[in-house]
Amino acid sequence: xxxxxxxxxxxxxxxxxxxxxxxxxxxxxxxxxxxxxxxxxxxxxxxxxxxxxxxxxxxxxxxxxxxxxxxxxxxxxxxxxxxxxxxx
Numbered sequence: 558x559x560x561x562x563x564x565x566x567x568x569x570x571x572x573x574x575x576x577x578x579x580x581x582x583x584x585x586x587x588x589x590x591x592x593x594x595x596x597x598x599x600x601x602x603x604x605x606x607x608x609x610x611x612x613x614x615x616x617x618x619x620x621x622x623x624x625x626x627x628x629x630x631x632x633x634x635x636x637x638x639x640x641x642x643x644x645x
Contacts, residue, residue, distance in 0.1 A: 560617075560643065562588075570594060570629045576601075597623045597634060616644045 568578035574595050580588040580603060592601030601619045608614040621639020625632065 562617075566590060568629075570627075592619075594627045596626050599623070599627060599637070599639070614644075618642050618644075 562580070562582060564580055564582040566578060566580045568576045568590065570576045575593050576591065578590045580590050582588065589604045590601055592599060599619075599621050603617040603619070604614065605617060606612060606615040619639055619641040621637055623634025623637040625635045627634035627637075
């Protein structure tokens with residue numbers, strides 16, 4: 558089985574479409590998120606564990622598409638779907 562995550566994601570979208578934010582999991586732990594939005598497309602990276610001298614870190618990478626352009630709150634593009642992949 559794969560990894561299952563549940564929670565809420567908040568993004569701060571800049572005018573150029575780049576964004577930073579956080580994914581607050583159901584256990585209230587926070588995962589940093591960053592990426593790029595272009596029209597209906599979104600690409601993101603979630604940092605589950607940062608790079609350190611002792612670790613290469615752990616990340617989830619995602620790509621998706623929305624039915625409508627993603628312009629931020631309150632309209633996040635309507636229905637949105639895509640894929641996620643991990644680093645291992």
